[in-house]
Amino acid sequence: PTIFFITPTYKRLTQKADLTRLSQTLLHVPKLHWILVEDSHEKTNLVQRFLAGCGVQFSHLAVRTPKQLITKEGDPRWLKARGVEQRNLGLKWIRQNYKDGIDGVIYFGDDDNTYDLKIFEQMRYTKKISVWPVGLVGGLKWEGPICKDGSVVKFYTLWKPQRPMPLDMAGFAINAKLIIDNPDVEMDTMAARGYLESSIVSRLATRGEFEPLANNCKEILVWHTQTAEPKMKQEDRLKQMGFESDPSMEV
Ligand code: UGA
Ligand code: MN
Numbered sequence: 001p002t003i004f005f006i007t008p009t010y011k012r013l014t015q016k017a018d019l020t021r022l023s024q025t026l027l028h029v030p031k032l033h034w035i036l037v038e039d040s041h042e043k044t045n046l047v048q049r050f051l052a053g054c055g056v057q058f059s060h061l062a063v064r065t066p067k068q069l070i071t072k073e074g075d076p077r078w079l080k081a082r083g084v085e086q087r088n089l090g091l092k093w094i095r096q097n098y099k100d101g102i103d104g105v106i107y108f109g110d111d112d113n114t115y116d117l118k119i120f121e122q123m124r125y126t127k128k129i130s131v132w133p134v135g136l137v138g139g140l141k142w143e144g145p146i147c148k149d150g151s152v153v154k155f156y157t158l159w160k161p162q163r164p165m166p167l168d169m170a171g172f173a174i175n176a177k178l179i180i181d182n183p184d185v186e187m188d189t190m191a192a193r194g195y196l197e198s199s200i201v202s203r204l205a206t207r208g209e210f211e212p213l214a215n216n217c218k219e220i221l222v223w224h225t226q227t228a229e230p231k232m233k234q235e236d237r238l239k240q241m242g243f244e245s246d247p248s249m250e251v
Pocket of ligand 2: 110225
């Protein structure tokens, strides 16, 4: 089976660094197709060049998040979900390109997370929906399924545990056939806070069907790391004086 790895991405100072680190993880994963979806009206030159040189098999897509769904300056970061339209476009691409059948698994991963290679090999054989814990998320050291005898009995999270999928986006994978067979299922752009993952998963499988990975969910193989925003104090000063760093250097 092929792993379809859907990643939303957007322009920022650390974008190329994050994409470089991620691509060099993905280079170690056989039979992986990277669907990188830019949050932008058009594909940018930076990402185009980056993908052409990164060595990973990819499809490059772009869709801008509609205005009413973008977090405004001063709004808290959690107010609106990020990367939703982009993930849905990735699903649409898969549906359009695999009308005659598909042998694969779909995984949604942020461009700034950290992935142990082991999780890719484990998720590859997902029958419906596989799950595993995620490190450094939800204000905890980790969040994730608690399992007994190979089934999920509950979820360890301090926040709305009654959600159908109280787990970060990076903590589950979906058999691609389910996505082809259920052509209307996608992430709900209007989902209430914390219900984005549930909005897609709850329409595809029940809790009892979740397949625990990562050693019965006792191992952390994915971390919700977040890249710090670099300080540009000197750059801003130089800019004010009309001497910003050479803009032809792509960072
Ligand atoms: C957390 C989860 O890890 C995400 O899977 C979830 O989409 C997000 O919360 C949310 O629902 O808000 P977090 O680390 O807080 O993500 O956010 P980012 O990593 O900044 O964004 C998630 C993904 O969307 C990233 O791949 C990022 O590149 C992309 N993104 C972010 C956009 O495409 N557009 C944006 O304006 C911001
Ligand atoms: Mn992130």
